[in-house]
Amino acid sequence: MANPNIPFGFVPTPLERARPYQRDSASSTAIFPGDVTQMDNDGLVNAATAGNTALIGAAISFLTGSAAASGIFADHPDQEFHAQDDGDTTTAAQTHVGTQCDHIATAGTFVPLRSNHEIDINTTVATAAGFKLLDFVSSPDYAVGANSILRVITVEHLLNTGTGV
Numbered sequence: 001m002a003n004p005n006i007p008f009g010f011v012p013t014p015l016e017r018a019r020p021y022q023r024d025s026a027s028s029t030a031i032f033p034g035d036v037t038q039m040d041n042d043g044l045v046n047a048a049t050a051g052n053t054a055l056i057g058a059a060i061s062f063l064t065g066s067a068a069a070s071g072i073f074a075d076h077p078d079q080e081f082h083a084q085d086d087g088d089t090t091t092a093a094q095t096h097v098g099t100q101c102d103h104i105a106t107a108g109t110f111v112p113l114r115s116n117h118e119i120d121i122n123t124t125v126a127t128a129a130g131f132k133l134l135d136f137v138s139s140p141d142y143a144v145g146a147n148s149i150l151r152v153i154t155v156e157h158l159l160n161t162g163t164g165v
Contacts, residue, residue: 003087003147007106009034009115010058010083013151016076018060021045024068031063032108034115036130037073039158045073048130050102050120053156055130062113077157082137086118087146094144096121097136100129100155119150130156 038048137149
């Protein structure tokens with residue numbers, strides 16, 4: 001049975017800590033629950049782009065684009081997340097466990113209100129990347145392979161990298 005391709009962002013499992021952060025009105029991009037987020041050099045947060053090294057975690061709340069607002073974010077540097085593999089080119093396999101990769105920052109959907117951020121298994125490396133793949137999530141609806149659900153931790157977290165924004 002093929003795994004369903006229904007991205008849902010990065011879900012903190014279990015939630016270690018959640019804190020409020022500010023975002024400014026300069027970004028027209030909405031932040032969806034489950035979007036990977038970064039801290040910009042102005043001290044405000046935004047949806048993270050792949051390859052960013054100032055990650056702070058994932059959004060828990062929805063923030064509309066082009067509006068200054070405060071939102072809640074799962075930001076603990078040891079926070080584990082469940083996220084779906086994008087399943088497009090490289091098929092996720094047990095040999096990927098322990099490697100690192102970036103995410104794909106696809107815009108979310110409004111109905112239902114959901115993030116479309118996913119793990120980009122094509123970018124797996126042994127050296128630094130945004131996330132470390134810890135394991136596959138065991139579920140009767142998902143198997144190891146394309147579009148599997150992975151348990152990950154943030155590697156390029158702002159509090160772990162030793163550099164600022």
